[in-house]
Amino acid sequence: MSEIIGVIYGGYSNEREVSLKSGEAIFNSLIKSGYKAVLIDLKRPDDLGDWSFLKQLIDNRVGSVIIAIHGTPGEDGILQGFLELSGIRYSGSSLIAAALSMDKSLAKLIFQKRGIPTPEFVTVERGYVSDSFYWKRYPAVIKPACEGSSVGVIFVDDSKKLEQAVDEMLLIYDKIIIEEMIAGDEITVGFMNDRPLPIIKIVPKSGFYDYKNKYTKDATEYIVPAPLEKSVAENVSKEAARAVKAMGVSGISRVDIILRHNKPYILEVNSIPGMTETSLLPKAADSAGYDFDSLCRWIAEDASKKPNSTHKTC
Ligand SMILES: Nc1ncnc2c1ncn2[C@@H]1O[C@H](COP(=O)(O)OP(=O)(O)OP(=O)(O)O)[C@@H](O)[C@H]1O
Ligand SMILES: [Mg+2]
Structure with a gap:
């Protein structure tokens, strides 16, 4: 102390x-x-x-x-x-876990390899022949590989709009992904190390969970714990925990998911989740008995237990 x-x-x-x-x-x-x-x-x-x-x-x-x-x-x-x-x-998280989870194109390859459900996707990099020519699933989502807060997330419903959006995005970003759009309920699972917190259901009052709906007061309704059947909730937490393990993240983290027909599709793992008093992870922690101050104390104690320096990434 x-x-x-x-x-x-x-x-x-x-x-x-x-x-x-x-x-x-x-x-x-x-x-x-x-x-x-x-x-x-x-x-x-x-x-x-x-x-x-x-x-x-x-x-x-x-x-x-x-x-x-x-x-x-x-x-x-x-x-x-x-x-x-x-x-x-x-x-x-360590250097490698943070870097890996930040890059959705790498993270999703690992999810796929480990059989962790994630929407189908291709990666498109500036200067390389684009796999987007072969993309057939619509509606689709285009997003930067390494962004957050829904910045740059675009939905398209045909190949013409896709090509146009890809060209425009590559002017700004080196690497983007095209992903199958999953129509379903948006949920998120926070973690304190490997412990999953109660699931939050996210219901924007209009549109999708974009920057405005994330940060405008009362624009989105949050239901915690999410009203899910016990077996569905257990499976969501299990798959989210597998994603956390696959990325190797630690401390606090948050797994974003779309639930379609009770099947979770992992969008990403955030290694530095929002920590304002109204952010998602503090809401989930609160529901598990950690108010904001005790959550911050937990983070401080967790950090102070770390070794001074490991000088290694694996
Ligand atoms: N494949 C998809 N299907 C349906 N909706 C999606 C899909 N991908 C993204 N979205 C929507 O876009 C939002 C942002 O996507 P994602 O979580 O991948 O990006 P982000 O910018 O890294 O978010 P964060 O703010 O959590 O860092 C999601 O919360 C969801 O509402
Ligand atoms: Mg997200």
Whole structure:
């Protein structure tokens, strides 16, 4: 309890605004619980190569770090690598688990290989011959391989719109995926290490669970625990746990799923789930008896138990 916790927040992806909110919420909660903590904004790609960033951690005598950056460089392994080299303990997933789960095209290959149900997909990379010519399943979803908060998610219902959307997306992103659209109920399963939390059913009042519906108050209804038959809920939690294991993520994480005819299709595993007081994972934890402050204490204790540095990825 006496060491100083650095909450590193912000980052420089499209999810910066959300990350600032997650970091602030965690920091305020830790202070409320009596921890000594410091909030550090990682704003620019250059920061990690700049001595003054590491100096901030050293000057503040930071003993462990809670990573509160969605997207790059907190959810994709970059910050984890920096902290490994600096010999500073950090919360949650290792470099490799973060990098793997951030890249949906790699993550889904592993799900497929392990028989974990996930929508059919192909990967399209800028500069390579596109598999999208052979895509036949409509409606389809096109999304960046490495994004979050539904940024760049597009639904198309024919090949002409698909080709157009693929061309437009490749102007912005190096790698995208085309995925079979699953019409069903949206659910999510949070984890505290390998322990699944109660399932949340997500019901946007209109449209799909896009950026606006994620972050606008009252735009979406959340039902926790999700009203599912016991056997269905058990199977959902089991498949979600297999996805978590396949990615190797630890600490808090969240598995996003579409349930069609009671069969779960895993969309992705988030290694740095949203941590504002109204985010999904805190809702699920609350339903399991961890209010926001006790969840933040759990994360801090979990981080402080980590080895200083492993200097290995496997
Ligand atoms: N294959 C699909 N079928 C149906 N809906 C989908 C599909 N893929 C994505 N969606 C919709 O788009 C949303 C965002 O997709 P996904 O979770 O893959 O992306 P993300 O941007 O990484 O999300 P997050 O905010 O969780 O990081 C989903 O919550 C869902 O509403
Ligand atoms: Mg998602």
